[in-house]
Amino acid sequence: MKRYLYLSVSIVTEIIATMFLKLSEGFTVLAPSIIVVIGYGLAFYSLGKTLAYLPLSLAYAIWSGVGTAITAILGVLIFEDPLSIGVVFGIILIIGRVVLLNTSSKTKAEN
Template sequence: MGYGLLAAAIAAEVAGTTAMKYSEGFTRLWPSLITVVGYLLAFSLLAQTLKTLSMGTAYAIWAGTGTAAVAFIGMLFMGESGSLLKLAGIVLVIAGVVVLNLGGAH
């Protein structure tokens, strides 16, 4: 259950961050509302996750996976550069998340 909530928290954070790009500095209503709702949902779900997973591991997975996902979205859909160095950084973030999971998140 904890990992399911964590996955939902990550999805909400990624949706909120992506919408923020389209909010144009919070001057557009709908993207701004999606950003706020996404972050409220993300933090609420993360708080629920912390009932069953350790804080350091849950937060590291949430932040790392969200960062990697947003970077991929930027490269795939928003025309951001996808240099070899940037891709290597994303791979390192994902590797860190895997290592944290192997170390035990309970």
């Protein structure tokens, strides 16, 4: 259970940091810039803790895939990023890759 708790914290803090990265306007706005640094710090710390329980390939695929998919969706919803069939198809492929890796990988706890 710890493995997915750490991974979830890592994903959520990475998404928050990325959203504030946009708001920091190239690190020229102080408050969002501070949130970016703290968010990415927590994201990498939590990802590191995740690696004690999950294989690197699985943890990184989930972290980057879910983070990318949710960030893309939030970019469309919050920042009015353009939405195209390519973006939708890309998000579907990312989610499919994460599901495939998650169902086909064995973790240390399962061995």
